[in-house]
Amino acid sequence: MEEREISQAVIRRLPRYYRYLGELLEDNVERISSNELSRRMQVTASQIRQDLNNFGGFGQQGYGYNVKYLYTEIGKILGLDIDHNMIIIGAGNLGQALANYTSFEKRGFIFKGIFDVNPRLSGVSIRGVPIRMMDELKEFINEHNIDIAVLTIPKTKAVDVANLLVDNGVRAIWNFAHTDLDLPENVIVENVHLSESLMRLSYNLSRYNKEHIE
Amino acid sequence: MEEREISQAVIRRLPRYYRYLGELLEDNVERISSNELSRRMQVTASQIRQDLNNFGGFGQQGYGYNVKYLYTEIGKILGLDIDHNMIIIGAGNLGQALANYTSFEKRGFIFKGIFDVNPRLSGVSIRGVPIRMMDELKEFINEHNIDIAVLTIPKTKAVDVANLLVDNGVRAIWNFAHTDLDLPENVIVENVHLSESLMRLSYNLSRYNKEHIE
DNA sequence: TAGATTGTTAATCGATTAACAATC
DNA sequence: TAGATTGTTAATCGATTAACAATC
Numbered sequence: 001m002e003e004r005e006i007s008q009a010v011i012r013r014l015p016r017y018y019r020y021l022g023e024l025l026e027d028n029v030e031r032i033s034s035n036e037l038s039r040r041m042q043v044t045a046s047q048i049r050q051d052l053n054n055f056g057g058f059g060q061q062g063y064g065y066n067v068k069y070l071y072t073e074i075g076k077i078l079g080l081d082i083d084h085n086m087i088i089i090g091a092g093n094l095g096q097a098l099a100n101y102t103s104f105e106k107r108g109f110i111f112k113g114i115f116d117v118n119p120r121l122s123g124v125s126i127r128g129v130p131i132r133m134m135d136e137l138k139e140f141i142n143e144h145n146i147d148i149a150v151l152t153i154p155k156t157k158a159v160d161v162a163n164l165l166v167d168n169g170v171r172a173i174w175n176f177a178h179t180d181l182d183l184p185e186n187v188i189v190e191n192v193h194l195s196e197s198l199m200r201l202s203y204n205l206s207r208y209n210k211e212h213i214e
Numbered sequence: 215m216e217e218r219e220i221s222q223a224v225i226r227r228l229p230r231y232y233r234y235l236g237e238l239l240e241d242n243v244e245r246i247s248s249n250e251l252s253r254r255m256q257v258t259a260s261q262i263r264q265d266l267n268n269f270g271g272f273g274q275q276g277y278g279y280n281v282k283y284l285y286t287e288i289g290k291i292l293g294l295d296i297d298h299n300m301i302i303i304g305a306g307n308l309g310q311a312l313a314n315y316t317s318f319e320k321r322g323f324i325f326k327g328i329f330d331v332n333p334r335l336s337g338v339s340i341r342g343v344p345i346r347m348m349d350e351l352k353e354f355i356n357e358h359n360i361d362i363a364v365l366t367i368p369k370t371k372a373v374d375v376a377n378l379l380v381d382n383g384v385r386a387i388w389n390f391a392h393t394d395l396d397l398p399e400n401v402i403v404e405n406v407h408l409s410e411s412l413m414r415l416s417y418n419l420s421r422y423n424k425e426h427i428e
Numbered sequence: 429t430a431g432a433t434t435g436t437t438a439a440t441c442g443a444t445t446a447a448c449a450a451t452c
Numbered sequence: 453t454a455g456a457t458t459g460t461t462a463a464t465c466g467a468t469t470a471a472c473a474a475t476c
Binding site for chain 1: 232
């Protein structure tokens with residue numbers, strides 16, 4: 001049942017490989033060696049080969065990797081060959097911004113609905129999808145077979161809403177709220193903590209200043 | 215000059231410590247042991263102590279850590295005690311969403327300006343700050359002493375704009391464009407690649423499905 | 429076939445955890 | 453003082469890099 005576990009360090013790099021391969025594909029590059037890719041991506045060729053071989057032998061000795069094939073295979077590994085129905089909870093600026101990202105759809109993430117508590121937003125539409133009130137949530141999840149929910153609500157409400165979502169069958173949460181969610185281990189949580197990202201930037205900036213002024 | 219280098223693994227965890235300590239502070243918790251914090255944060259106590267001791271001995275044997283003191287010190291380490299002037303390039307949905315994040319200001323990130331190429335946005339204001347056209351950028355950076363720029367523009371323009379920003383003295387870029395920036399090493403780049411985050415979620419969701427259906 | 433480049437094993441490096449002496 | 457808990461060294465674990473035999 002359980003395959004040898006792939007480390008999250010590898011998973012973190014996969015989408016980047018996918019992006020570079022997509023660009024090569026657009027440029028009509030047919031094949032690429034781990035060495036050439038390593039040069040472009042600024043990682044070691046050894047790491048590329050090790051990473052890919054976690055999932056199978058996609059290359060060919062003496063030739064390298066076929067770009068289109070590898071791109072497709074990584075897409076499958078990432079689950080981009082399967083559609084996922086997605087809803088957004090919180091129709092504030094960020095929620096609306098994400099709702100307008102049409103590029104997600106190309107990767108199989110289908111924007112099905114968006115919810116908020118603010119009655120003034122009731123009926124307002126984004127990309128043809130009306131903002132719904134939270135009391136419709138339960139029914140909507142079941143009817144539309146939603147497996148991903150995006151959480152763009154204040155942290156004070158995030159934990160409760162997350163539990164509600166999970167109780168109704170949501171399988172994965174893309175969490176933009178500034179809090180950690182403690183959910184059953186079969187629920188996937190991917191956090192995007194923007195303020196923490198900005199603090200890392202700030203740290204690196206400050207450190208640089210300190211090193212060069214003293 | 216150069217202190218012993220702190221690993222990025224440690225830096226990645228610092229903002230999370232800061233968040234938990236901030237919450238403890240709000241709850242009027244005066245002191246905390248690495249053990250208790252470890253229980254709350256789901257990391258080992260050993261890691262907490264190791265991480266903190268990269269920057270100094272903030273605790274006291276037999277007592278633990280004073281929450282307020284540790285919070286303040288981590289804030290300083292992260293550079294949150296110093297104000298940074300920030301501009302946003304790209305007044306699309308995401309740019310506007312970030313411009314509305316008043317919480318950044320509390321951490322010393324001062325929203326000074328927002329720029330776009332779309333003349334229809336010219337003069338529209340966000341939190342009292344007018345959207346400016348790109349031809350004003352150069353002068354604005356110099357006059358307002360900008361050191362952080364947020365890039366929320368399409369990837370096709372990101373590289374050129376980033377170079378322009380750096381040429382005019384911007385020291386750090388918070389990059390939301392779906393591309394890597396190749397900038398001088400004295401420029402700090404913090405990437406937020408949302409689509410890659412979503413793909414990681416997708417991978418973990420798909421893997422779970424495969425493991426449990428087969 | 430010769431040359432190129434993968435797949436994979438072994439070596440190294442770095443990060444995490446465990447243990448405990450120091451000390452409040 | 454006794455108990456608690458840090459700061460720090462040592463041990464372990466895991467991830468990255470190097471090397472090279474396999475093979476296209």
